[in-house]
Amino acid sequence: MTESSVIDRNPTETPSSPVFRRGHNIVAVASGKGGVGKTWFSITLSHALAKMGKRVLLFDGDLGLANVDVQLGLMPRRDLNDVIRGRLGMDKVTQRFEDGGFDIVAGRSGQASLSALPSQRLMLLRDQLLEVADKYDVVIIDLGAGVDRTVRMLSATATRTLLVATDEPTSLTDAYAFIKLGNAAGMSKNIGIVVNQAPSTQEGEKTYKTLLKACENFLRLSPPMIGMIRHDPRVKETIRHQTPLLTRSPNTDAAEDVEKIARVVMREMADSTRATA
Numbered sequence: 216m217t218e219s220s221v222i223d224r225n226p227t228e229t230p231s232s233p234v235f236r237r238g239h240n241i242v243a244v245a246s247g248k249g250g251v252g253k254t255w256f257s258i259t260l261s262h263a264l265a266k267m268g269k270r271v272l273l274f275d276g277d278l279g280l281a282n283v284d285v286q287l288g289l290m291p292r293r294d295l296n297d298v299i300r301g302r303l304g305m306d307k308v309t310q311r312f313e314d315g316g317f318d319i320v321a322g323r324s325g326q327a328s329l330s331a332l333p334s335q336r337l338m339l340l341r342d343q344l345l346e347v348a349d350k351y352d353v354v355i356i357d358l359g360a361g362v363d364r365t366v367r368m369l370s371a372t373a374t375r376t377l378l379v380a381t382d383e384p385t386s387l388t389d390a391y392a393f394i395k396l397g398n399a400a401g402m403s404k405n406i407g408i409v410v411n412q413a414p415s416t417q418e419g420e421k422t423y424k425t426l427l428k429a430c431e432n433f434l435r436l437s438p439p440m441i442g443m444i445r446h447d448p449r450v451k452e453t454i455r456h457q458t459p460l461l462t463r464s465p466n467t468d469a470a471e472d473v474e475k476i477a478r479v480v481m482r483e484m485a486d487s488t489r490a491t492a
């Protein structure tokens with residue numbers, strides 16, 4: 216895969232760039248292409264942060280195609296749909312995931328109205344999320360794939376958006392497109408890269424460098440590498456068992472890599488808090 220094959224041919228859409236309020240402790244997990252491991256990574260990162268003693272909320276921001284609850288084998292009785300319908304406040308749909316030691320706001324899958332929320336509803340949701348975020352050390356948002364309006368709005372509430380990419384050509388091309396469109400929407404500064412399913416540490420770094428070169432040459436941007444997660448057969452196994460990786464296989468490669476990323480995330484957060492103090 217070369218750097219020039221990473222860039223998209225004819226990106227015409229230019230998203231608007233409204234001014235958003237950012238939560239100082241919110242981290243969004245995004246991707247260009249779907250199926251790269253965002254939900255699994257969001258869960259495992261939340262778990263790793265909770266194990267570090269942090270108060271963590273995992274928010275299922277993949278509106279309409281939510282599946283945090285599925286990967287964890289939960290049957291939530293209340294979810295984001297109740298918040299969007301105005302039936303319950305965000306704090307009332309937050310539930311404890313005891314095994315992981317963190318809280319969850321579950322989404323709802325297959326609800327068409329959630330995937331195309333009017334801007335006003337989306338803004339209300341964002342405001343409620345920002346309010347609830349004050350009760351936590353860290354909030355992780357698991358986003359849907361791509362860079363639609365919902366993704367842009369939720370990503371813009373975060374101080375850091377972790378863009379997950381794999382070494383598949385389509386994943387890299389779509390990650391580049393995400394950065395390009397995110398840049399046009401004023402999001403580029405908070406994007407950092409996480410390479411997932413890397414065959415080895417060296418291969419993971421090579422994947423990052425390919426993406427970086429394309430960003431530097433064509434966008435004049437240098438998104439930093441936040442971390443790299445090795446491909447690990449235990450991931451699939453734990454998802455099949457609907458049990459978190461850090462519970463079932465805490466000493467495996469992918470667990471070690473996500474714990475490393477959790478430390479980077481906390482360090483960055485502490486640095487940015489110091490810088491704004």
Ligand SMILES: Nc1ncnc2c1ncn2[C@@H]1O[C@H](COP(=O)(O)OP(=O)(O)OP(=O)(O)O)[C@@H](O)[C@H]1O
Pocket residue numbers: 246248249250251252253254255256277359360411412413444445446447448450451454469
């Ligand atoms: N580090 C890894 N090692 C091995 N397999 C992995 C790894 N990360 C993710 N996977 C595999 O990728 C699959 C997709 O993961 P996941 O559902 O979290 O992706 P996603 O990006 O959230 O997808 P979607 O865009 O549909 O929401 C998992 O079922 C798992 O098998």
Ligand SMILES: [Mg+2]
Pocket residue numbers: 253254255277282358
């Ligand atoms: Mg997902």
